[in-house]
Amino acid sequence: MDIKQLRTLLAFAKDESYNKASQSLNYSVSTLVAHISALEDELHVELVNSKGRRSFLTDKGKAFLPYARRMVDLYDEAYAAMNVSREVTGNMQLVTSETVARQMSRVYKNFTSENPDVNLTVRIGSLAAAQQQLLDKTTDLIVYQDFAPPASSYITAVPLYRMPLQLIGSPKHRLAAKKAIYPEDLKGESFLFPRRQYIEQPIIRDVLKEAGANIGENLFMDSGDLVRGEIAKGLTLSFMPWSDEDKHVKEGSIIQLPWKGEEIFMTVYAMYETNTLLLASIEAFMEYCKKLMGR
Missing domain, CATH: 3.40.190.10 (Periplasmic binding protein-like II)
Structure with missing residues (x-):
């Protein structure tokens, strides 16, 4: 029985919300669902049920909670006891x-x-x-x-920790003058990413496809610096992590655009x-x- 699965169940039970559990544990909702599903398979019972958009603990789930708490508490106690005298060297x-x-x-x-x-x-x-x-x-x-x-x-x-992905563009880009940018503003815009994995994420793929943006599905640059270089030329946009230490940021050749759509993060x-x-x-x-x- 995996301790992460038990912690997931306890976090979900607090508000019976995958979204709130996701925020407290820094796991995606799909990962939390997989944790609980694996726990259910091991116990051969249904712990969480869903109806429409609502998820809730079953009677078996409620009955299992005290055991889950005891196992997590015992794990933490044992872990602390084994590490009390260890030196950081x-x-x-x-x-x-x-x-x-x-x-x-x-x-x-x-x-x-x-x-x-x-x-x-x-x-x-x-x-x-x-x-x-x-x-x-x-x-x-x-x-x-x-x-x-x-x-x-x-x-x-x-x-x-969470790493937000910012909408990044050139200060010369047409969207740079806007005070707020919504998905519909991205229609016809070109996007470039470091890895295919970015556009395989539903939150990114759905936003860009619904907006009618041009996703470069056949071109990826395995370097954030190369992508930011293309952005600085005003040729493309991207959702990427932001760093004040990046040379393009220091030069002022790329800026954060005021994205007001759904938060995107890694x-x-x-x-x-x-x-x-x-x-x-x-x-x-x-x-x-x-x-x-x-x-």
């Missing part, structure tokens, strides 16, 4: 994306200042390569943005090998990230 190898590295520069500096016995090495790399390095034990932790946690039983993903996850005993330094680093980045 040693070497830590971390792989991340360029975007996350920019956003978390103060986290790295502050964490190592407050924990001088930790030697932190941060490398930039692709998510696929980083996951293989994790399994090869050549890195200790991945901190990466994605729309959902990895579908791997070998890798555990812990949500750290989640930044800390990922580690499931069957590895976590170093105290890694656990401390993850908690530090949550605190500073505002989970």
